[in-house]
Each structure stands twice: as structure tokens, then as C-alpha cells.
Amino acid sequence: MKLTQLLASAVLAVTLSPMAHADTVDVTTVAGHPPVFLWVKTITDTFIPAVNQALEGSGTDIDWTEAYGGTLAKVGGEVETLEDGLAQVGIVASLFEPSLLSLQNVTYVSPFGTPDVDLVLTSVDEMHDEIPAMRKLWEDLDLEYLGGGFALEDYLLMTSFPVASIADLEGRKINAPGAAVNWLKGTGAVGVAGNLTTYYNDIKTGVAEGVVVFPTAAAAAKLYEVAPYVTRVHFGAQYAGGIVAKKSWFDDQSSEVQNALRAGASAYAAAYATGLNGRVNGAFAAMEQGGATITALSDEARLAWANALPNLAQEWAVSLNAKGLPASEVIENYHRRLKEAGTDLPRNWAAE
Known part of the structure; x- marks a missing residue:
């Protein structure tokens, strides 16, 4: 060649x-x-x-x-x-x-x-x-x-005042993200919509007196500086x-x-x-080192909180079903999975 x-x-x-x-x-x-x-x-x-x-x-x-x-x-x-x-x-x-x-x-x-x-x-x-x-x-x-x-991991409550029951929330303004504002219905608290970029200043300036949040975000944003009372309500992990x-x-x-x-x-x-x-473990350690007081809501108080709420899932499902979306199927599918995994639910939203 x-x-x-x-x-x-x-x-x-x-x-x-x-x-x-x-x-x-x-x-x-x-x-x-x-x-x-x-x-x-x-x-x-x-x-x-x-x-x-x-x-x-x-x-x-x-x-x-x-x-x-x-x-x-x-x-x-x-x-x-x-x-x-x-x-x-x-x-x-x-x-x-x-x-x-x-x-x-x-x-x-x-x-x-x-x-x-x-x-x-x-x-x-x-x-x-x-x-x-x-x-x-x-x-x-x-x-x-x-x-x-x-x-997001198991949500909790952080406030500028101690909380032992939902009675302590009466008239208090609490930040919460998106649909989580509804977790405050029936508790006497006033839900204030917000997100991780607003919580610290909201509490510091008095727009809110607490926040529903998850531990890793709370520690990263140093929310314990303005809301040192950390109550482990166990709202559950969230998609x-x-x-x-x-x-x-x-x-x-x-x-x-x-x-x-x-x-x-x-x-x-x-x-x-x-x-x-x-x-998560590091977050709790950081909050404690930062001066936070960490307590757990009693089982009785948690059950009372869950029962004080309207049936959020069914209200949501009825509204979306009317729009042609299979919300009831979604609720039933999700709760079936939780029950099959052995989750102890204080309130069965799908069954009511």
C-alpha cells in the first residue's frame, strides 16, 4: 500500500x-x-x-x-x-x-x-x-x-417558647412549608407559610414564633438560635x-x-x-451544643394532636378526585405500604 x-x-x-x-x-x-x-x-x-x-x-x-x-x-x-x-x-x-x-x-x-x-x-x-x-x-x-x-426526615417543632401539648400553641404564629401548614389546623396555632430561606428572620423579627421543620435543615440554618425549644412531635418523614x-x-x-x-x-x-x-444525629448534637432544649411530645399529646386535625387526606382526595385525579387511589396505595411495613399510625387517614 x-x-x-x-x-x-x-x-x-x-x-x-x-x-x-x-x-x-x-x-x-x-x-x-x-x-x-x-x-x-x-x-x-x-x-x-x-x-x-x-x-x-x-x-x-x-x-x-x-x-x-x-x-x-x-x-x-x-x-x-x-x-x-x-x-x-x-x-x-x-x-x-x-x-x-x-x-x-x-x-x-x-x-x-x-x-x-x-x-x-x-x-x-x-x-x-x-x-x-x-x-x-x-x-x-x-x-x-x-x-x-x-x-425529608421526621419533622419536628421548634419554638421560642416551651411546648408540652397543643394547648401551648393557642394563638401562636408558626411557620410551616407548603401543605404542612395544615398540620396546625385545630391546634389553635396560626399557620404562616414560609421556607428555609425565610424561617430564621421570620422568627427573629416576630413574624412567627416557631416553625415546623426537619432536623438537618434546622441545624444547618441555626434555627435553634431563635427557636431554642425543640419538640420531637414525630410528624413523620416526607416525600x-x-x-x-x-x-x-x-x-x-x-x-x-x-x-x-x-x-x-x-x-x-x-x-x-x-x-x-x-x-440527623449530627443535627441533634449541633442543636444541643447550640443551647437548644430538646424534648419529645408524649404519646398522649401526639394522639391528641393527630385527632384534633380535620381529615386532611380525605379533604385532599375529595378535591382532587373531582378534578379527575386518582387521589383516593394514591392515599390507599401509600397507606397500604406503610401498614405492610408495620408502621404504627395514630390515625388511619385512609380508613376514615
């Missing part, structure tokens, strides 16, 4: 090499909360590396831009940011989208459930495959639910949202990219659950 032919063959081989044709996909990830919170930090620490690893040898790589903590979207504004194409992947907290992602809020309308984060996360994640309407709510927003949702992609963008990607994003979401879920347990 002549030298010119050898050179031409070499050039052709390089040209046809997958590495020579490596595609770079630009992806911006978004979260309204800052990376001090585990569900955001795990995007950087686990999700992105897992996606990159899954793409190794595929001829495609991703150039990541990470936009967290309000740099691109405020808390609760992630859906609009993804819809507008300003980001392709992100964490969407369904907690703050009770109308758009109503079915995903099933745990928040049935408080005093299981404290088991893994059980909550696995249950709701699997329900997305068993109940098509749940996945369709994401798709109607041009979002592809990738899985790897995140759940709070998931990793999603802009669906119209996702559908245009290669199967390698799609599969890699799903693999990243699975890795995210596993890492998040593993990292959370240690953080």
Missing part, C-alpha cells in the same frame, strides 16, 4: 473513531436551595459524577453548569426555570407545588406517619410507576421524572420532590444520555439516604 493510501486510511480511522466524534452536551442543573442542604449537595457529590461515569466510552460527555441557592431560580421557581429552558436538569420540590404536583404531596396530607425516610422515598418513587397519573403531572409541566426523589429533566430536551437526547441521567438519579437516591442518617 502506498504511503498516501496509508495516511488516508489513518485519517479515516481517526475520523470514524467515537472519541474523534465525541459530542459535548451542555447541561445546567438548578436548585433554589443552596448546597448546604444535603439534597442539593448530593447533586454535586453523587448525581453528576454518576452520570459522567455512565457516559464513559459512549462518545458523549456533559459540560455541567451548576446553579444553586437562588442564582438561577428561587425556592419554588425551579419548574418555571426548567420550562423556560434556562436549565435542563434540576431538583424540583413538589412540596412547594401543591397545585401543579398535587399527587406527589400525599405524605404531607397524612402526617404522623412513618419516620423511615427509606420507606417513604421508595414508596412514592414506586408509586410513580404504578399510578400513571403521578408521572403525567410531571409530564404536563414538560418535565421528565428521573427518579431518585428526596425525602419532598425529585430529580427531573426538561422533557422536550430529554426526549431529544441519545439513549446513552437518557440512561446515564437515570443512572445518576438512582445513585443520587442511594447516596442521599445513606448520608442522611449520619446528618
